[in-house]
Amino acid sequence: MSCLYYPQISVDCVVFGYDERQLKVLVVKKDVDNSTVVVNNVKLPGSIIKSEEDLDSAATRILEEYTGLSKIYLRQFKAFGNPVRSSDADVLWTQKVVSLGITRLVTVGYVALIKLGKKVSLKSSDGMYAEWVDVSECKKLHLAFDHKDIIRDALENIKMMIKSEPHLLFELVPKKFTLLQVRALYDSIYEKKSDAANFRKFIFSIPGVAALPEVESGVPHRAARYFTYIKPKR
């Protein structure tokens, strides 16, 4: 290899959450006071990996920094290494943050699934603050690097994963859920209206789904039964 160059490796997390209306994704922002350079100041929560840090540990650290959560579903899904994935503005920004002369950045994408609720309080880290945006709104946002592609691929990945591991749906709803809640989530992920009877069959085919002796209270419609998911022992 004749050409000497110094790439760096980062980890970026596509964190999905569901607020019972919309599938959301976590982005981080920085208010930049710079009138001469256009900086893409919205990106995925991520970080260059530290010298002694494993990829999984880096992803766990990033998630904890921005959400305070540690025990959530988190999985590597794809590495992104297009040599032109960083614009000049992105490189400039990264160099400012890490004080490194970076010529190329390869990133490893992770998917995380979070139950939105009282327990999630977003935090700031490195002067960046985290914010939920609707997945449907992402297409309109101007994101740094190839982060729009990473979100698109992460979404395709969870659609595929839910087909082989449908219990992943329960990572996004409260521990106690109604069928209507899961169906609304499912429809939100696949962007289509599913058939109620077929969906019922599909959910009951997942080992570990159990009815609770409890129904909704104080609702204007007929009270729906609550269900839960108990991971079967292998």
Add this chain to the structure above:
Amino acid sequence: MSCLYYPQISVDCVVFGYDERQLKVLVVKKDVDNSTVVVNNVKLPGSIIKSEEDLDSAATRILEEYTGLSKIYLRQFKAFGNPVRSSDADVLWTQKVVSLGITRLVTVGYVALIKLGKKVSLKSSDGMYAEWVDVSECKKLHLAFDHKDIIRDALENIKMMIKSEPHLLFELVPKKFTLLQVRALYDSIYEKKSDAANFRKFIFSIPGVAALPEVESGVPHRAARYFTYIKPKR
């Protein structure tokens, strides 16, 4: 980030082939003339990515270098970044090959599936020669880096992928195959003996499997029908 360090990114390919008896994996070797240092001289075909090269292009290049093949099933499956994945001997070897002072190497693993046959002729590249070894023999080999873990994970990955995309089996058998051939391959991958009737049902449930108007000739047992797989148009 206070600690300045220079990682490099490589691509390693786990190339599976099937010779109608055993599932095989491609390794590369180098005859090292060095009596003072113990060098792990068996590894996966791989390379540090070039400065202007995409990850997929690097994997395609590596495969073509060692097998002469370009149009084969190739897919990224996982990045490996454990900070201690390279032993001192591995680092020394890498430094010799690429003349770089590498402190850390993160690799992106690819899986490739090859039909073994007359068309595959292994080649040498960079003084390394390629060789097929039985997957079952891999456990006994002393491989460089964490390449044994990478092969294990790649095998788990194809087992999982075949469950959701069973047509991947046909990437490993000749274009014209008998049910017995595919079943022997399947049993070799999953390391178990499958039931003939159930396997028949399973294969016929894959869209695109078609019977050919042709049976085996010159076999001592009852001649079996040939089948083929035609990828359905979406």
